[in-house]
Amino acid sequence: MTGTTLAPGEPADSTLVEAARRGDLYAWERLVRRYQEPVYRIAWLVVRDSELAEKATQSTFVRAFRALPSMGDDIGLLPWLIRIAAGESRQQRRESSRPTPTDRPVEREVAPQLPASPIAGLAETSAMTPAERASLAEAFERLGEEDRLVIAARYLFGLTRSEAADALSLASGLVDEQLHGALARLRSRMTVA
Amino acid sequence: MAVERHAGSLTGLSDDRLGTAAVSIVVGELQWLPDVAPAVMDRVSRDAVAYPDHFDRRPVAPPSPGAPPVERSARRTLGRLVVFAVILVVIAGLVFFAATVSAMAEQATLLPIDGIDGTLDVRRIVHVVTEAA
Numbered sequence: 659m660t661g662t663t664l665a666p667g668e669p670a671d672s673t674l675v676e677a678a679r680r681g682d683l684y685a686w687e688r689l690v691r692r693y694q695e696p697v698y699r700i701a702w703l704v705v706r707d708s709e710l711a712e713k714a715t716q717s718t719f720v721r722a723f724r725a726l727p728s729m730g731d732d733i734g735l736l737p738w739l740i741r742i743a744a745g746e747s748r749q750q751r752r753e754s755s756r757p758t759p760t761d762r763p764v765e766r767e768v769a770p771q772l773p774a775s776p777i778a779g780l781a782e783t784s785a786m787t788p789a790e791r792a793s794l795a796e797a798f799e800r801l802g803e804e805d806r807l808v809i810a811a812r813y814l815f816g817l818t819r820s821e822a823a824d825a826l827s828l829a830s831g832l833v834d835e836q837l838h839g840a841l842a843r844l845r846s847r848m849t850v851a
Numbered sequence: 852m853a854v855e856r857h858a859g860s861l862t863g864l865s866d867d868r869l870g871t872a873a874v875s876i877v878v879g880e881l882q883w884l885p886d887v888a889p890a891v892m893d894r895v896s897r898d899a900v901a902y903p904d905h906f907d908r909r910p911v912a913p914p915s916p917g918a919p920p921v922e923r924s925a926r927r928t929l930g931r932l933v934v935f936a937v938i939l940v941v942i943a944g945l946v947f948f949a950a951t952v953s954a955m956a957e958q959a960t961l962l963p964i965d966g967i968d969g970t971l972d973v974r975r976i977v978h979v980v981t982e983a984a
């Protein structure tokens with residue numbers, strides 16, 4: 659799986675990207691709706707905060723629209739969006755850690771909520787005990803950001819090695835090495851007290 | 852004292868299954884996601900208006916839900932026709948009014964006007980107009 663499954667008659671990403679490049683905002687909106695879920699998940703994996711993840715997701719699509727003319731033809735839309743989302747999420751995290759000039763809370767419009775799609779790998783966890791699930795989740799949380807992202811790119815979005823390299827700005831040959839190291843670190847951190 | 856041991860069945864998982872299980876547990880926590888599309892499109896539309904040269908794009912408004920493009924186009928055409936018809940009626944009315952006034956004025960000049968001293972007698976004109984009508 660390298661993207662979302664298209665319903666019959668739905669235009670391909672490349673068709674909508676081309677239309678958006680020509681100024682068709684409706685085409686871009688369709689792409690936003692198609693990819694907001696994976697982009698939000700990536701942002702959430704980086705910032706671990708729903709409000710920051712939402713801001714990062716918004717910024718990702720605004721920035722991607724501005725950058726459409728420079729998007730290469732040799733990169734898939736999802737890897738490209740993941741790369742931008744990772745950068746925007748880091749930026750949101752940095753900005754949130756800076757002291758704000760006032761303590762007054764900033765009013766924010768709450769975005770409408772959509773139900774999340776079921777995760778394909780949940781069957782893998784059905785036989786686990788609650789302690790094992792907690793151990794695995796905790797071990798994953800303790801991984802570095804690069805490790806979390808390479809695992810998500812491969813096992814959440816099913817990106818190929820080349821797509822993962824595009825998404826994570828890695829040399830193609832380093833993806834397997836990074837993934838192998840990340841899984842080894844994950845395994846070593848799993849404990850049940 | 853807590854005794855730590857590796858999670859039993861987890862260590863037996865292959866790399867692929869372990870990775871899949873990890874992301875599904877962590878990301879599976881998310882039951883609801885924000886719909887960012889309205890906010891994104893608002894910002895993108897403002898960008899496209901503010902920097903048309905930079906974007907070199909022609910903003911196209913997203914369609915309102917429930918109305919297919921053909922129907923919206925027909926509605927727009929009908930609206931334009933109505934406006935055009937109203938303008939035509941107003942122009943025809945003005946032309947007719949101007950012609951009538953001109954004819955009356957011409958008729959008035961043929962009639963003897965008592966006491967005229969270089970200015971028009973409004974009461975006389977009204978009388979002539981009423982008779983003509």
